[in-house]
Amino acid sequence: MPKSPWTADPAPLLFVGAGFELSGVDPDATPGFHGDKQDGERELEAVAPEVAGLQERLYAESRAGGVRRVLLILQAMDTAGKGGVIRHVVGEIDPQGTKVYGFKKPTPEELSHDFLWRVRAQVPGPGIVGVFDRSHYEDVLIGRVRQLAPPEEIEKRYRRITDFENELSAGGTTIVKVMLHISPDEQKARLAARLDREDKYWKYNPGDLDERALWPEYQEAYQIALERTSTSVAPWFVVPANHKWYARVAVQRLLLDALSRLDPAWPAATFDIAAEKKRLAAS
Amino acid sequence: MPKSPWTADPAPLLFVGAGFELSGVDPDATPGFHGDKQDGERELEAVAPEVAGLQERLYAESRAGGVRRVLLILQAMDTAGKGGVIRHVVGEIDPQGTKVYGFKKPTPEELSHDFLWRVRAQVPGPGIVGVFDRSHYEDVLIGRVRQLAPPEEIEKRYRRITDFENELSAGGTTIVKVMLHISPDEQKARLAARLDREDKYWKYNPGDLDERALWPEYQEAYQIALERTSTSVAPWFVVPANHKWYARVAVQRLLLDALSRLDPAWPAATFDIAAEKKRLAAS
Numbered sequence: 001m002p003k004s005p006w007t008a009d010p011a012p013l014l015f016v017g018a019g020f021e022l023s024g025v026d027p028d029a030t031p032g033f034h035g036d037k038q039d040g041e042r043e044l045e046a047v048a049p050e051v052a053g054l055q056e057r058l059y060a061e062s063r064a065g066g067v068r069r070v071l072l073i074l075q076a077m078d079t080a081g082k083g084g085v086i087r088h089v090v091g092e093i094d095p096q097g098t099k100v101y102g103f104k105k106p107t108p109e110e111l112s113h114d115f116l117w118r119v120r121a122q123v124p125g126p127g128i129v130g131v132f133d134r135s136h137y138e139d140v141l142i143g144r145v146r147q148l149a150p151p152e153e154i155e156k157r158y159r160r161i162t163d164f165e166n167e168l169s170a171g172g173t174t175i176v177k178v179m180l181h182i183s184p185d186e187q188k189a190r191l192a193a194r195l196d197r198e199d200k201y202w203k204y205n206p207g208d209l210d211e212r213a214l215w216p217e218y219q220e221a222y223q224i225a226l227e228r229t230s231t232s233v234a235p236w237f238v239v240p241a242n243h244k245w246y247a248r249v250a251v252q253r254l255l256l257d258a259l260s261r262l263d264p265a266w267p268a269a270t271f272d273i274a275a276e277k278k279r280l281a282a283s
Numbered sequence: 284m285p286k287s288p289w290t291a292d293p294a295p296l297l298f299v300g301a302g303f304e305l306s307g308v309d310p311d312a313t314p315g316f317h318g319d320k321q322d323g324e325r326e327l328e329a330v331a332p333e334v335a336g337l338q339e340r341l342y343a344e345s346r347a348g349g350v351r352r353v354l355l356i357l358q359a360m361d362t363a364g365k366g367g368v369i370r371h372v373v374g375e376i377d378p379q380g381t382k383v384y385g386f387k388k389p390t391p392e393e394l395s396h397d398f399l400w401r402v403r404a405q406v407p408g409p410g411i412v413g414v415f416d417r418s419h420y421e422d423v424l425i426g427r428v429r430q431l432a433p434p435e436e437i438e439k440r441y442r443r444i445t446d447f448e449n450e451l452s453a454g455g456t457t458i459v460k461v462m463l464h465i466s467p468d469e470q471k472a473r474l475a476a477r478l479d480r481e482d483k484y485w486k487y488n489p490g491d492l493d494e495r496a497l498w499p500e501y502q503e504a505y506q507i508a509l510e511r512t513s514t515s516v517a518p519w520f521v522v523p524a525n526h527k528w529y530a531r532v533a534v535q536r537l538l539l540d541a542l543s544r545l546d547p548a549w550p551a552a553t554f555d556i557a558a559e560k561k562r563l564a565a566s
Contacts, residue, residue: 060485201552202343269484
């Protein structure tokens with residue numbers, strides 16, 4: 001068994017606690033990890049079966065009546081790598097045990113309801129690892145920056161969000177919230193790459209540059225959201241993401257931590273094993 | 284590049300055409316494949332990126348307005364390996380591009396609607412590879428065997444199903460229907476294994492033996508469903524599944540065929556590439 005490249009548990013290093021300043025986070029850093037891209041990719045592959053195995057146990061628990069589940073919330077500026085995290089980290093779990101939902105610009109019907117309405121509908125079921133690719137946080141991020149709602153409504157949403165997440169937590173949902181943090185220069189390079197490759201054009205949207213122009217406003221909106229909604233039951237983690245391999249392995253570790261703390265056990269048989277063996281033999 | 288272990292395209296060998304007899308299919312066979320378990324696993328791994336790549340193109344196409352999508356319908360007797368196919372074949376595709384739905388015993392609300400009501404709600408969106416783990420075919424399988432509806436209603440359903448599938452096809456859905464075919468002895472061995480392992484108890488249900496007792500009735504119901512609903516736009520394939528590795532690699536090949544025939548292309552840029560490069564450089 002090779003030595004773990006983790007020199008420290010990254011969770012406390014990435015956790016958004018008292019006095020957190022987003023501007024103080026270096027997007028190039030790799031907190032807690034000693035190694036390079038190759039080490040990161042090796043670690044990702046080595047840990048994947050552990051995460052998948054824990055999810056399977058959680059699913060088995062749910063079949064016996066358990067209500068616990070995990071919800072990973074991903075937020076980030078464009079190109080930060082949410083898709084890659086989902087593909088490489090969540091993609092290693094049995095697809096029968098995951099539920100990925102991408103929140104797009106709200107439809108007219110969604111807008112006619114409270115902002116949490118469409119979110120409630122996508123909460124994962126028991127035993128499932130759910131992923132929100134964007135989430136209700138858009139309503140205090142682009143919502144704030146673009147003034148999509150009156151300021152007093154935006155102000156109320158932070159509390160509405162923590163109430164909602166407390167309710168989910170009380171109902172058995174372990175919430176892990178991750179902001180993937182890149183630098184403006186890194187975003188520029190990644191957008192340029194999309195403009196250079198025929199197989200990437202579809203990922204590019206001219207509107208992305210309009211949002212990019214509001215970088216400082218978005219960082220401020222993130223700072224406010226992070227400090228007001230990082231709670232003990234629904235903590236935020238800011239993951240430096242200029243190195244894609246680090247972002248992936250760090251989110252995998254946060255997911256592993258969450259599942260390990262749940263420590264799901266195989267449920268006991270709810271039938272008489274010996275009797276069923278006899279029935280089967282006679283069948 | 285090693286020689287393909289496929290000596291013949293398995294699709295025509297597995298296809299349910301005129302004169303098909305389920306009783307004539309050997310569950311131990313490995314049609315079209317020359318090799319053993321190790322060759323099968325190697326092939327599965329080698330072809331996975333091709334399937335994932337084609338799905339990504341199909342997704343890109345949908346972002347540019349395309350409506351095409353794929354629906355894999357899996358039916359089988361208990362323990363035949365649907366879950367393993369989903370984990371090992373579908374699990375190699377980006378989870379953002381797949382949608383797996385398991386149909387359980389209908390709820391009272393579902394029963395209050397037409398039998399296709401709950402099915403329509405789970406049809407995959409554009410660009411997605413959807414998987415039905417069980418499906419509307421339950422309504423002519425257990426529905427027929429257990430007489431869950433009057434015989435004349437069951438009789439009508441075959442036509443209702445082909446109409447429904449024709450409609451899906453006309454709307455851009457490529458349908459691939461697979462019955463995983465195991466022998467009663469193989470099922471007995473797999474059920475016995477579930478009774479022998481603490482981590483498998485949760486998969487065992489005493490009711491499974493009640494269904495097992497009706498094996499001939501189920502085979503008859505499958506025969507009728509297969510011959511009445513295998514159409515050119517929604518063909519059935521019966522995949523011998525006593526060898527799990529064969530079932531997986533065969534379903535992968537059917538999925539690859541379906542995606543290859545769609546031959547999705549990267550969409551052209553919908554913006555002025557040079558102009559966007561300039562805007563980006565100035566940002």
